[in-house]
Amino acid sequence: MSTIVEEAPPPFETQWQRRREWPEDSIGRLMEPPSAVFPPDATVDDVVAALRPLVGSQLITYCYVVDLNGKLLGVVTMRDLLFARREQYLAELMLVNAATLSPTLEINDAMRKVVNLHFPVYPVCDDERRLVGLIRGHVLFEEREWELTAQAGEMVGVTGEERHSTPWRTSLAYRHPWLQLNLLTAFLAALVVGIFEDTIAQIVLLAVFLPVLAGQSGNTGCQALAVAIRGLTLGDLKPGTERSLIHKEGLLGLLNGALVGVVAGGAMFAYASWSGFGAPLALGFIVFFAMVGSCVISGISGALIPLGLKRLGADPATASSIFLTTATDVVSMGMLLGLATVFLL
Numbered sequence: 156m157s158t159i160v161e162e163a164p165p166p167f168e169t170q171w172q173r174r175r176e177w178p179e180d181s182i183g184r185l186m187e188p189p190s191a192v193f194p195p196d197a198t199v200d201d202v203v204a205a206l207r208p209l210v211g212s213q214l215i216t217y218c219y220v221v222d223l224n225g226k227l228l229g230v231v232t233m234r235d236l237l238f239a240r241r242e243q244y245l246a247e248l249m250l251v252n253a254a255t256l257s258p259t260l261e262i263n264d265a266m267r268k269v270v271n272l273h274f275p276v277y278p279v280c281d282d283e284r285r286l287v288g289l290i291r292g293h294v295l296f297e298e299r300e301w302e303l304t305a306q307a308g309e310m311v312g313v314t315g316e317e318r319h320s321t322p323w324r325t326s327l328a329y330r331h332p333w334l335q336l337n338l339l340t341a342f343l344a345a346l347v348v349g350i351f352e353d354t355i356a357q358i359v360l361l362a363v364f365l366p367v368l369a370g371q372s373g374n375t376g377c378q379a380l381a382v383a384i385r386g387l388t389l390g391d392l393k394p395g396t397e398r399s400l401i402h403k404e405g406l407l408g409l410l411n412g413a414l415v416g417v418v419a420g421g422a423m424f425a426y427a428s429w430s431g432f433g434a435p436l437a438l439g440f441i442v443f444f445a446m447v448g449s450c451v452i453s454g455i456s457g458a459l460i461p462l463g464l465k466r467l468g469a470d471p472a473t474a475s476s477i478f479l480t481t482a483t484d485v486v487s488m489g490m491l492l493g494l495a496t497v498f499l500l
Contacts, residue, residue, distance in 0.1 A: 182265050183258030185295065186279045186288030191218045195228055195246035199239045202231075216276045220249045225285040227278055229253060255280045258287055265295060333477065340481035347485050351492035354500060360427055361495055364419070364442055368487035371415055372449035376479045379404040379457025387461060387471050397462055404454035412450025416443040434499060441494045449487035456482040 177183025190213050193202055202218060209215060218231040229249025239248055255278050256265050269277060269292065277295075279288040321329075348355070348365070355362055383400060386392030392400060424439030432438060460478050461471035 177258050180262055181258060182256050182260045182262065182279055182290055182295075183288070185262070186258065186290045189219060189278070189286050189289050191215045192221055192286065193218055193245055195220050195222070195244065195249070197245050198241065199236060199243050199245075199248075200241040202236065202245065203241075218245065219278060219286055220245045221286050227253070227255065227280050227284050227286045230278065253278060255284070256290060257281070262295065265290075269295065337477045337480075340477060341484075343481055344484035344488060347489045348492070351496060354492050354496045358432075358438075358495055358499060360423070360430060360432060360438065361491060363426070364423055365488055365491065367419060368442075368445055368449055368491055369484050371419070371446060372412075372453040372487040373480060373483040375408055375411055375450045376453035376457035376483045377476070379407070379454045380461060380475055380479055381457075383458045383461045384471050384475070387465060397458075400462075401455055401458045404458040405451055408451040408454025409447060411454075412447035413443075415450070416446035419443065419446050437499060438495070441498060442491065445487065445491040445494055448490045449483065452486045453479075453483045456486075 190209065191206060193205070197205075197220075206215060206218075216233070218233075218236060220228045220231060222228055228246075229251045230253040231245055231248050231250070235248045254269070254272055254274065256268070258279050258281065260268075273292070275292055277290050277292065278286055279290055281287050382404070383392070386400065420439040420443035423442040424435045427435035427438045457479055460475050460482075464475060465471045
């Protein structure tokens with residue numbers, strides 16, 4: 156590594172050497188040398204003349220205005236430079252209070268800070284606002300591209316290190332422990348069904364609708380889970396806002412559960428009537444209320460599981476889908492069979 160750095164052309168050699176000064180996983184490790192840096196009393200004519208030899212070898216997006224101590228005063232866009240008068244000073248054109256990043260800022264925190272800004276380049280300044288480097292927006296997000304794409308796999312127990320080229324023995328070692336955990340949690344759902352074995356034996360129609368409830372409530376929970384993990388990843392879910400997220404997902408579970416519950420209850424009523432069951436209306440209402448209740452709890456669980464994992468110090472995405480599936484299966488099957496036991500037997 157030292158040989159590559161020594162052979163690098165200036166000013167990259169100096170910048171790569173300086174990158175080592177910054178903490179791992181920080182902006183300082185990704186920044187490039189500042190370019191197109193000018194004093195505030197530079198004229199447009201002077202700046203254009205200075206930029207001409209640079210644009211052939213460097214991608215110049217903004218001009219940066221600094222004082223004698225290197226402190227960033229403002230930023231000038233190429234559009235403003237193009238339409239300005241040749242004798243104008245940069246101090247007249249610059250945009251003050253430009254968004255900056257600190258070289259010690261962690262990459263994840265930087266992504267949260269700039270996610271709604273969408274600037275192509277960000278100046279990097281130290282604590283005294285001296286310009287020490289530049290970082291391009293695409294570089295910042297490319298650094299975390301693999302982590303973001305791996306998140307979906309982590310939800311079902313696939314680690315971020317696994318790729319399509321990973322040897323099958325290594326993939327087996329990564330995945331199998333989570334499948335054993337999933338099997339253990341699936342036994343909980345099977346236990347619920349076993350508890351109500353007599354109910355299913357007497358009302359066989361219930362077995363037809365068990366996967367319907369499990370599928371609908373599971374999808375409701377997955378929607379809440381996706382929103383919660385996205386909020387935690389992007390930093391939208393600030394401390395103190397967790398309660399509002401839980402309330403929102405509970406309300407959405409109630410509304411969505413009621414809407415799909417009407418359809419599912421009607422389907423059960425029609426199926427029970429066609430099968431000659433003695434109380435089709437009661438069975439339809441049981442399916443309706445079971446659907447509503449399971450969707451409410453699934454929505455709340457989808458928000459609580461990643462929040463709980465984060466509080467325990469784990470990655471919110473880690474096997475969250477496995478835990479959610481267990482919760483939705485147990486609740487949906489338990490509610491349907493429990494209500495049928497109480498009101499029909």
